[in-house]
Amino acid sequence: MKNNLILIGMPGSGKSTVGVILAKLLGYSFVDSDLLIQKSEGRLLREIIADEGIDGFISIENRINSAIDLERSVIATGGSAVYGTEAMQHLRSSGTVVYLRLSCEQLTKRLGNIKNRGVIIREGQTLSSLYDERSPLYEKYADIIIDEDNCDIEATVEKVFNSYTVSL
Secondary structure, eight states, rough: OOOOEEEEEEEOOOOOHHHHHHHHHHHEEEHHHHHHHHHHTTTTTHHHHHHHHHHHHHHHHHHHTOOOOSSEEEEEEOTTGGGGGHHHHHHHHHHHEEEEEEOOOHHHHHSGGGGGTTTTOOTOOOOHHHHHHHHHHHHHHEEEEEOOOOOHEEEHHHHHHHHHHHHH
């Protein structure tokens, strides 16, 4: 059954915040895949990244996201979930994937210091280059793209809710 709503997008795009509100509006459960990873591994995301490296973390994230088996749930993924081909194919088969798109300028304002957020960013990489690397992947996997520029949380929730319920 394809009845989940899966949120993808850059760190700071509001996936978790928007997801909780959407779950309440839809009467769905809410799951944050980053929290599933932390629970499964018994470590914080930044500890997993420090211990396993970026590629190791992506492998763990792909494995855990590929095993998510839920119905009537809003699933907020980590920003790097789109690196996991198997996970993204699995999530797409279980629901509607919504990309919360925010311009790089807006993300920079929201995020501040990304090092403290457990963001997967390689040595020497900038937020702008990470944005350019990930944007095509988000677009590739999205069933719906929501443009968040100049939107507050309520406006984003309304856009997603309206787009998702029309697609059901």
